[in-house]
Amino acid sequence: MGMDYQEEVLYISRRIKELRKEKRLTVQELAYRCDMERSNLSRIEAGRTNLTIKTLCIICNALNVSLRDVIR
Template sequence: MSQEAEEAEQRITRRLRELRLERGLTLDKVAAAADLTPGYLSRVESGQRVPSLGTLVVLARALDVSVADLVASEERRSPIVKREDAVTYGTRGASMTHLSPPSSALEATLVTLRGKSVPPRPTRHRGEEWLHVVSGQLELTLAGETHLLAAGDSAQFPGSTDHTLRGAPDAEVLVVIA
């Protein structure tokens, strides 16, 4: 693993703990809100476990922040995000490049799916989600109904709808959450 990736993982786990403590929340409370065990959350916060993309989404929701707020470095406050400054976070099944500034009301992310991996459970969050398949194919499951999308196809739905993304190897999807 690259040094940059290790630093990003450390920053994310540190930020999760900081946000939880800032809000006066216990491990039990955040774990319950994210449908995780307190032990697992403790291991994530201590850097013993790396959360999946789906887990990051539910933890961000439980802490009332965007995923971009979890992965962004402290110095990123400009409304401009240069390619070399975009934060990329990877898990076994996907990598995410955040294209919008942290704390923006709009969260734009380029997701590269590797293989047929999916989050461990359907994801839900606040706001509206729009996605566009840049390349490859995407299997989008909304409230239990599966749709096959190809390059050039788009979808929009309430973020509160249970959803999972499953892509062909190296599928790229632009995701915007508002």
């Protein structure tokens, strides 16, 4: 059986944080690239917000990675 919804959200959130750190970006720098508040990105990385596909694509573009890189 696969992961439940909460596990999926946490996996994606952790993956975003991992990719941000690999790119050596701060939360503030990535938030700026995504045109969002730092606090919103922090909530996303902590898995405390419902991430839309649109927002996920914006983050992927800012990280210069594909959506597939994040959800694998």
